[in-house]
Structure formats: C-alpha cells, structure tokens
Amino acid sequence: MENSRNSSSLRESYLDEKELQKTQELFAKLDVDKNGFITITELQKGLSAKGLRITTEKAKRLVGRGDDDLDGRLSFQEFVTVMNVLKRSTATSISVGGKAQPRDSLPRGPIT
Template identity: 40%
Template sequence: MATPARRPSAQQQQPLTVDFEALSYISRLVEAFQAFDSDNDGLVTAPELRGLLASLGLDKSEAEARDMLARADADRDGRLCVEEFLDVMNAGELGLGALGALLQAAVPALESFAGPDGALGPDELARVLGLMGTASAEDCAEIIACMDGDGDGAVSVEEFKLMADLL
C-alpha cells in the first residue's frame, strides 16, 4: 500500500541549489551601484560609473567608462540603471534566476513576517520559505548573510524585492 506524499518539514528540506558566492557578488554590485548613484535616481552617469568601477578594483579611464556606458546603455539615455550595470558586469550569466523566482514568489508573505522596521532575519526567511517547502534554515541564513551589506543580520523586504527582480 502506497503512503501519501508528505510536504517536507523544515528538518527534511533539501538545500537550495544556489551559488552563494555569486549571490554575494551580485549583492555587492548592487550595493556599490547604490553608493555611487549620488542623486539616488536609480541611474549612474559615466563619472559615477568610473568611481563605481574603481571601488570594485577596476581602474578605468574616463573614456573607457564612457565607452562601457555607451555599449551597455540599452535605452540610450546616457546613464545606466542597475540592470544595465549588472549586464556590464556579466551578473546575468551567474545562473541565479531560480533564486530570483523563489524570492519573487515569497515577497508577499515576507511582508507579513517582517519586523516593525521591515527587516527580515534568517528565522523569518526560513519560516516563509519553509512554508513554501523550498529552503532549509541553513540556506536562509546563507541568503541573509550574502545580502546583508551592513552586517546587522537582517535584510529589508525592499532589498528582497530588488534582488528578486534583479535575479
């Protein structure tokens, strides 16, 4: 007699197949982009791009930065949005689309589990992704660690939304 299929408990979760190093890299790129977006309009100019690249250890001349921007500027507005910047940095080739889809599916529930400051720690993320049957507590702690730029052990729902959209 066959036994009915059960949804895996949190202890039985299979680890996500995620390259956490790649997730951390993309998160650092997004943080650097935001730091160099001096007017917070979600776009960087060629001089901002040059500074951003320098902060990542890529010393480019002003002409090289303008050329990079021109090649990557899909909408031809003379500035790069974060998506265009990630394309320049080949972040799309890192294969994190499945994690992006998972986070997008989880965002509505994440909002209800966030603390009063809108932040989520590994326990809250594990509760949400555990309900979805998709991630272990260890995976969730690693996801938070990869995305936690300020080291406070939490990531805001807005940051999750942004990363989900970008992945």
C-alpha cells in the same frame, strides 16, 4: 509585471546570489545622487575613489556595453549586464606570461 521580468533576467545572469548582492551594493555606492542611475561621471568618480582611474573614453565604452536605452547612463539592470560582460570576459581569458589573454587569441597548434 515589469518587476517579475527584471527579477527573472537577474536570475539568468552569470552572477551568483552573493555577486548579485555585491553588485547591488556597488550600484548604490556609485549612484551618488540616488536617482536610480549611474552616469559616466559617477562611474569615474566612484572607481577613482576605489583607486581605479579610468579615462572618460573608457567610462563611456563601459557604460555603452550595457546602455540598452541609449540614455548615457546605467539603470541597475543595465549595470548587471555590464557586470555580466565583465565576468564573462574574465572567465573566458587565461593568464599567459602574467597577462590575461582571451582564449581566442592564444596560439594554436601542438605544444613543443
């Protein structure tokens, strides 16, 4: 029953099938010890290997976005949640002067 619930929630995500497959591949690469979870350290090392360096504090915040059970690591389902948050935040921002801005932060009023 648990697997069908997880499969259902994965299908309700903002990720299409191709993105979900890439997310599974990324999760497998980041999960260095293959225990089914991504730790803050694994996240930092994996992103660093891809040329994306993030501080421990940023890694903690990123993990915290999906860590539903508050164990300090991400299961695959929690990782999908983080990827959905990232996709949703990217989809709701637009570029202004070369910098992505959340739509809510854009100036309002007539264009002159």
